[in-house]
Amino acid sequence: xxxxxxxxxxxxxxxxxxxxxxxxxLSETGRRYVEQFVAQHPCxxxxxxxxxxxxxxxxxxxIIARGWAKGHAKLPIRELxxxxxxxxxxxxxxxxxxLPKKVLVEREELLQxxxxxxxxxxxxxxxxxxxxxxAETDEAIVVVHGxxxxxxxxxxxxxxxxxxxxxxSCFSLARSTLVLALQEVHLREASS
Numbered sequence: 001x002x003x004x005x006x007x008x009x010x011x012x013x014x015x016x017x018x019x020x021x022x023x024x025x026l027s028e029t030g031r032r033y034v035e036q037f038v039a040q041h042p043c044x045x046x047x048x049x050x051x052x053x054x055x056x057x058x059x060x061x062x063i064i065a066r067g068w069a070k071g072h073a074k075l076p077i078r079e080l081x082x083x084x085x086x087x088x089x090x091x092x093x094x095x096x097x098x099l100p101k102k103v104l105v106e107r108e109e110l111l112q113x114x115x116x117x118x119x120x121x122x123x124x125x126x127x128x129x130x131x132x133x134x135a136e137t138d139e140a141i142v143v144v145h146g147x148x149x150x151x152x153x154x155x156x157x158x159x160x161x162x163x164x165x166x167x168x169s170c171f172s173l174a175r176s177t178l179v180l181a182l183q184e185v186h187l188r189e190a191s192s
Contacts, residue, residue, distance in 0.1 A: 020088035038067030082129035085145035089115025
């Protein structure tokens with residue numbers, strides 16, 4: 001089983017600011033919530049934790065690794081640049097309330113210009129990351145970001161691509177299901 005988990009809360013999450021690729025750390029509240037999450041949920045049969053290299057994701061992964069340690073050994077953590085959040089260009093640092101919510105939350109694929117990473121490039125990174133993860137492990141936890149999750153859901157056609165993922169929201173699927181979904185993505189791309 002592969003479990004995709006959005007990082008814990010940051011001060012900017014609480015303030016409703018767009019973080020994108022800015023390296024905003026977990027807040028103390030975010031750390032506590034991750035610790036509570038680990039304590040309240042059974043440890044999945046994970047072999048390792050994949051994480052974005054951004055501080056908020058790395059800290060979330062470290063807390064999970066300690067909390068769900070197997071015996072005396074922590075779960076190994078592997079950083080992967082492909083898991084980094086979407087670059088939101090000039091929107092980074094701005095409050096969500098200052099921007100058209102419908103686009104950012106419900107139709108993020110329409111957001112473009114002003115240095116924003118193109119949606120097709122985000123989806124390409126997500127596909128590449130999913131292929132790497134599916135090729136290496138059967139059981140893993142993958143700590144990522146909200147925009148990244150939306151791109152994954154759009155690719156896998158789960159119907160969740162227009163949802164605003166809360167901190168620590170998670171989505172799980174079997175590795176075999178992911179492999180089949182990636183084959184469908186490849187076929188769709190080849191036919192277009």
